[in-house]
Amino acid sequence: MSIYFDNAATTPMHPEVVKVMSDMMLNNFGNPSSTHAAGREVKTMIEDARRTVAKLMGCTPGEIFFTSGGTEADNMAIRKSVEDLGVKHIITSPIEHHAVLHTIEELAHQGKVAMHLVKLTPNGHIDMADLERLLQENPSALVSLMHSNNELGNLIDIAEVGELCKKYNAYFHCDTVQTVGHQPIDLSKLNVTFIAAGAHKFNGPKGVGFIYINSAVKIHPYITGGAQERNMRGGTENAYGIVGMAKALEIAVANMEHDKAHLTDLKKYFIEQLKAHIPGVQFNGDAEGRSAYTVLNVSFPPTPIGEMLLFKLDIAGICASGGSACSSGSNIGSHVLHAIGADKNRPAVRFSFGHQNTKAEVDTAIQALVEMLKPKEQAVN
């Protein structure tokens, strides 16, 4: 059985979520748009799910729209800001997820917006003074900054960024894909225009997510077709996914305090063990500062096995993600590590944690790493 330290990529589904979804698949197959009883009961389940999600996020049900996941929600926030809100300038950072960066780059390439990249501090945080300068220079912009960086774990202060956006009359899209269900988010207290979420990051099903659209802004349909999602996104709803996502969020929020304590301790233990057993180990981003307890990006000392480290971990039964700062040749590398100036000779491995992980798994991973990184004895002739 492998050790799964890749929970920022995706998480295992919670058994209760599987149960709710499979019960529904067996018993409730109606089309939610049908007016007969079979359709109405599924429609009711979707609207109950919307109420649950809204309550847990501190907003109204009318502000939640279900999507196919985080990528679609990011696309919708950015593209609709340009099409419907008259946004001509987008301020973002070089370490956003590609769902955000590639969308803005495409719009910029088409000449629809100007893209402005905010400076980063050496440990990968947003330079708030530079953000304020960009806001001053570009009125009525859209700011798109992620809550927690999926590669580094660095967190922004959403409240602080939201206040700054309000001061300069800017829209604020926060990609919260890595934090919904893991960090407290109370939309009733934040100046945010949009947030994006994907259920598979919080023990829910894949291919479903949501966008929050603050009721103060009005946008037109994103996908034209039927009148689903109050006319905003045509197409028969992913009813099972939506109901499973609401259940997953309910469980994640109920367990948040407990999981936070467990994983904060686990991440600290991982850092301590790495420092104790791997001389010269470093961390990318602000691992021991303002960072999500779910993500740890480790920068290993240069080693002859280099990029093979991740492969060797896989062979040893440890699932993690990697990346390097390379930006040339066949190895495209990580745009995030490149942007923070990480040393491309140091292999980087992202370990990301879920509530099921244990210290015993950390011990196994450390042992495996020590073995892999041990200098090989020179053959004596």
Ligand SMILES: Cc1ncc(COP(=O)(O)O)c(C=O)c1O
């Ligand atoms: C920060 C961030 N944004 C967006 C996404 C895309 O989400 P989805 O897989 O639900 O489309 C991810 C997934 O890796 C992510 O980590």
